[in-house]
Amino acid sequence: MSETAARGALADPAERKKLMSGVGAEPGSSKPDSILQVNTIVRQFGGMTAVDVHHLEVQRGIITALIGPNGAGKTTFFNLITGFDRPTSAGSGAAWSFDGRKLDKTSASSVAKSGMVRTFQLTKALNRMTVMENMMLGAQNQAGESLAKSIFRPTWTSQEKQIEAKAEELLDRFKLLEKRSDYAGSLSGGQRKLLEMARALMSDPKMIMLDEPMAGVNPALTQSLLGHIQSLRDEGMTVLFVEHDMHVVRHISDWVVVMAEGRIVAEGSADTVMSNPAVIDAYLGAHHDTDLGDDALLSDATLEQLEKEVAEEEAEREEEDKA
């Protein structure tokens, strides 16, 4: 975790580009060194299929973004692979493995123990505990957490001190150190996001899964969150995150996976994906490049053009309906 820690080989952007340039930009393409592999994972809620992923691999050591319109099944997919939900296809081909370990029947806590730690879209800070206590809960293999050893203080005090030192280091990095004895419930929304990320890092994960880390965070804090995510990658950690903000996705992700209606519709580098017509249709809309705050949009010419486009689309749709 410290500054002196060995930087991963993939800290160099050119190196990452080279690595991913050989990967085919089609859904379910195979990666040179995948840390997470998912096969035939289906989740149905009644008649609605929320997730239907045939194959997905996540490359080790880079930042992969998972994007898609609302209701695309991103969070459900997260829940499935982290053990918070069971796939409908369990027993009929659903299989996923992390770092060579099968996770099909593993509970959420064992998934976290195996090195894949997640955060939540709605931040789950432990409100009535202090920031420090929140952090210390993140550490793994604590002797004092076993009931038998907990009453015998000497069996865990030295480990406790190590954990505390590590927590302080992380809090310092995430600029939360002066809040260490405040209740987590008194932090602002953005600070809670930071706390949740720092807490997840306490377990020294191999891969961190962030569910909308930027939702509801002010722009200044977004910058520092992005910096943190990139530095994690540079230290050799794998990052998979769900995000809506296209600027963020373009800025930091090395690989983008697009979901729509439960399926993976495209994969590729950020630029490739965003020029992919399937993605544009499904998610971005034809005007994703236009700044909506631009006054030029209000000119009569633009409005006429937009109206024309709308009319054309409607005509197309009517034709489809007839057919």
Next chain:
Amino acid sequence: MDDIQQIINAMMREVVSPQTAAVAIAVIGLNIHFGYTGLLNIGQSAFMLLGAYGFAIAITKDVPMFFAIIIGLLMAFVFALVLGVPTLKLRGDYLAIVTISAAEIVRYVGRSVGYEGLFNLTGGAQGIPGSRYRGPFTSLSPFGDGNTTILEFNYTDVADGATWVRLVGWIVVIALIVAAVKIGRGTLGSLTGGARAGALAGLIAVITLGIFFLAPVPQQNTGVEGWWFTVVTWLLVGVCLIVVTLLIRSPWGRALRGVREDEDAMRSLGKNVFAIKMQALVIGGLFGALGGMMYVLPATVQPDSLGRSITFFCYTALLLGGAATIWGPVLGSLIFFGGRVFIIAASNTYLSSDKYINLMSGQKTSQFAFIVVGVALMLLVIFRPQGILGDKRELRFNV
């Protein structure tokens, strides 16, 4: 003044009685369930009853007392497993429903007369009289026979117990209590750490002595409700407090509170939430069973005396003292039982005698006391939801 002294004496007898201490032990267990882990256990009385049955029946079958205690604890252990396995994976409300019904099942099985084998063990609704199992405990007493009053040196020895002596005494005691509260809150002096704890301990000792000086308690040395019972149960309360302090201030205790706050977050951090909840349910249940054994020692094992109302007394005491605090359960029990007797004694004296006002008959005063206790509990939850010792900051983030 004599009337007041009698009311105070009645309160003191109730406050030091072994049954108050026994309930305090059960409340300490309930605090692990409800206060720290957030398990809504509405069947603490069943843990107490099972502990009492295990203990009493084992002794009537000539099992040595040590093993009888183990059997009582084992009963609660198995009961906790049976309750926990199906419900702890579900949402919290299910545990509440299952515990309250399981407690009723245990009580009804205890008082059933249908099966002769069972009836011979439990004695039905009449229960097992204390004389059949109290022997081994009483014979351990090193106190001998006779009576002892604590304190031997009391207000009657100063100026023949004149009114002014008692008045001055109570003023001093109340002033000391106020000082202790202020030191506890950090608004008086700037003591920290060990000095603060030392000052508090000293003040509490002086306050206790002062109260016993003003309201001496005469009791038999060894007999039922005697000093032997009182001292042992209160010592056990102390032991339980030490054990709970060690447990709660450990990483295990931290994990309990984590589960109370958010189970999913704990799962995402790699904690086995089911195991933690089960451990908490078992540990709290064992304290309940111990409390149950102590509760029946000076009485009888009667299923109806350990029914729903005891569970609700436990909750009242817990909320009064402050959930998720170490001392809350003990303070809550003292105030709850002391307060209840105060209302009964005061209404007996002032509201049901021709000397003052004759509003109600003698039987009604204890029911009246429960009304007042209920109203007080409502006011407490509205105006001081964190209880006497709780931290208001903790409640502010109740989401």
